[in-house]
Amino acid sequence: MNGKLMMNKWRPRCNLPSMITDREKHFMHLAIAESEKGITAGHGGPFGCLVVKGDVVIASAHNMVQANNDPTAHAEVQAIRQACEALQHYQLDGCEMYCSCEPCPMCFGAIYWARPARVFFANTKHDAAGIGFDDAFIYEELDKEPKARTITMLQIQDDYALRVFAAWDRSGDKTLY
Numbered sequence: 001m002n003g004k005l006m007m008n009k010w011r012p013r014c015n016l017p018s019m020i021t022d023r024e025k026h027f028m029h030l031a032i033a034e035s036e037k038g039i040t041a042g043h044g045g046p047f048g049c050l051v052v053k054g055d056v057v058i059a060s061a062h063n064m065v066q067a068n069n070d071p072t073a074h075a076e077v078q079a080i081r082q083a084c085e086a087l088q089h090y091q092l093d094g095c096e097m098y099c100s101c102e103p104c105p106m107c108f109g110a111i112y113w114a115r116p117a118r119v120f121f122a123n124t125k126h127d128a129a130g131i132g133f134d135d136a137f138i139y140e141e142l143d144k145e146p147k148a149r150t151i152t153m154l155q156i157q158d159d160y161a162l163r164v165f166a167a168w169d170r171s172g173d174k175t176l177y
Contacts, residue, residue, distance in 0.1 A: 020120075027052055027098045028122055030060070035075065035100040038062025045133060049075040050098040051083035051116070058095065059083035075099070076107035080114045090177060092116040101128050105138045113177065 027050055034048030044063035051059040061078035065071055076099055084090055095116045101123040103111055111119060125135060137150075146153035168174060 023055070024098075024120055027057070027096070028100075028120055030057065031098040032100045032122055034060050034062045038064070038075070041067070043067040044073075046100070046131075047075040048100040049079040051079050051092060051095050052098065053087075053092075053095045058086050072106065074104065074107050076103050077110050080110055084114070090114075096120065101125070101133075104128075104133075104135045105142070 031048045031050045034050065035046045036048070038044060038048060039046050041062075044065040044067060047063040049059075049061055050057050059079040059082035061075050061082060063075045064073035064078055067073075076097065079097065080092065083092055083095065087095075092114045097111065097116050097119045099107075099119060099121040102121045102125045103119070104125070128134070129136065141149050141151075146155065
């Protein structure tokens with residue numbers, strides 16, 4: 001079975017609540033406060049994120065793109081890294097994420113790979129676009145053929161790469177994620 005099939009079979013481990021409770025509002029307020037902390041510190045955009053397991057905050061992070069000179073240092077990615085380290089696991093089973101804004105395409109992908117039970121967000125991607133964080137072009141780029149993208153992507157076919165995939169596929173000691 002390959003990773004694609006595993007992803008298609010994965011389903012969240014918890015259902016969404018029928019209504020938002022004071023508990024969820026509390027954690028969202030903390031995520032928003034984390035976004036403000038990042039702005040005050042001059043670390044980057046107005047984004048914050050918490051990872052919560054039960055009623056315990058496992059990770060709290062804000063955008064660190066400018067502070068770390070790292071375009072992947074978004075609040076969600078930072079929080080996922082912290083939480084996975086704290087839990088000593090590469091997935092966030094039974095966890096919730098509270099994001100001050102609807103996740104961008106990169107964070108959306110990272111969240112799906114981390115597989116939390118549910119994600120709550122405050123501002124929408126349209127709100128983010130209104131202050132200059134517009135990711136619409138990334139969604140458009142994904143639909144284009146690789147050669148037609150703004151950043152040209154060209155495949156270099158190589159049998160060696162296929163052999164490495166085949167060796168991994170035959171391996172009895174593998175973990176799909």
